[in-house]
Amino acid sequence: MKIYGVALLAFCYLLGKYLGGLLGSLLGINADVGGVGFAMLSLILLNAWLKKKGFLEEETEKGLLFWSSMYIPVVVAMASVLNVKGALSGGWAAVVIGVVVTFGSFALVPVISKVGLKNKKA
Amino acid sequence: MIELIDKNGFVFAFLLVGLIMFISFQVSKRVLFGRIPGVAVAILIGLALATLGGKKGISDIPLFAGMAFLGGSMLRDFTVVATAMGADLSKIKSAGLAGVIALVAGVFVSFFLGVLVAWALGYRDAVELTTIGAGACTYIVGPVTGTALGASTDIIAISVAIGLVKTVVTTIATPLIAQKIGLKNANSALVFGGLLGTSSGVTAGLAATDPKLVPYGALTATFYTGLGCLLCPSVFYLVLQAFF
Secondary structure, eight states, X not given: OHHXXXXXXXHHHHHHHHHHHHHHHHTTOSSOOSXXXXXXXXXXXXXXXXXXXTOXXXXXXXXXXXXXXXXXXXXXXXXXXSOHXXXXXXXHHHHHHHHHHHHHHHHHHHHHHHHHHHHHHO | OHHHHHHTHHHHHHHHHHHHHHHHHHIIIIISTTSSOHHHHHHHHHHHHHTTSBTTBGGGSGGGTHHHHXXXXXXXXXXXXXXXXXXXXXXXXXXXXXXXXXXXXHHHHHHHHHHHHHHHTTOOXXXXXXXXXXXXXXXXXXXXXXXXXXXXXHHHHHHHHHHHHHHHHHHHHHHHHTTTTTOOXXXXXXXXXXXXXXXXXXXXXXXXXXXXXXXXHHHHHHHHHHXXXXXXXXXXXXXXXXXX
16 A cells, blocks of 8 residues: 555654754754654665565555655745745845855865765775 | 635645646746756746745745645655655765765865855954854754854844855756766765755755755755754864964
8 A cells, every 4th residue: 555655754754853853962952963864764774674575565665656756846845935035135245155155065076076986996 | 716725725835836847847848948957947936936925935925825834844854755765775885985074074164164255254253253154054053053152143144044045056056067066976966965965955956957866965965954063063163262
């Protein structure tokens, strides 16, 4: 049943958020540290394990795939509820700093991607 | 009619986003001849619609209140986690180290680059500089740090604005710059997520570039805000205090 897939996703989501909150409080900050990351890793691992055991039926997978395909529409909706006016009203300082920092980070992508590849070869 | 939509705002949001997607893909194919992907056009329309409202974008207008739920962090994280189905664990393992380096470098560079520009613009106070640098990480790190250090509300507001500018610029610029910075595989997407760190910007930017890259970028970006909240009000603040 499709709901099994959705329930599996919900389980991983909640588990990840719980672990993220736990890590946050261990570090002494009142924030979710890596909740989505833990949720994704648990889904990847559970998914692989269930497949190996033969428990993952096609219908179950479809329940998961539906939500993964809803991701882009959700992001479009998210874009429409961002505080774009606030971003622009922070004055020139905010715009200048925001733009410089973003492009500075962009520039590092090829540099650090190479570091990763070098390590893989070694 | 308006009352009907008011009562069924969430369902109306599905219809609205469906229409935006349809228009975007038609424009991308027929007007732009595929030069800008449909997803990118859709996200741009979303951002444009956001300017019609205020703090919560278009959802500030009661008719479009449902968009806040569809585009809220709960459904965003839920669907992003679902994309992990398409992620390859071996690719994550092989790029793991690069991802961790990218995370630390990302928080470090964003913070100090933000501080440097703020200094050039005339800010000299350690608390103010730290809050601005934290805002250059993400719009959550900024207020968390500012509040912890007792910064004034106008500086906190600027830090939030910086983070928002970063999210918006990342969303718009990622598909345009992707080729130049070699953003084309799981490895570089993991690095990209770690460096930029804004979950909204990273996921939207990668979706507009190549949806297959989304899970990798989202995976590292999710640790960024936490790391920023950890480093900015503590280590980074102490470093700045030594100078100012």
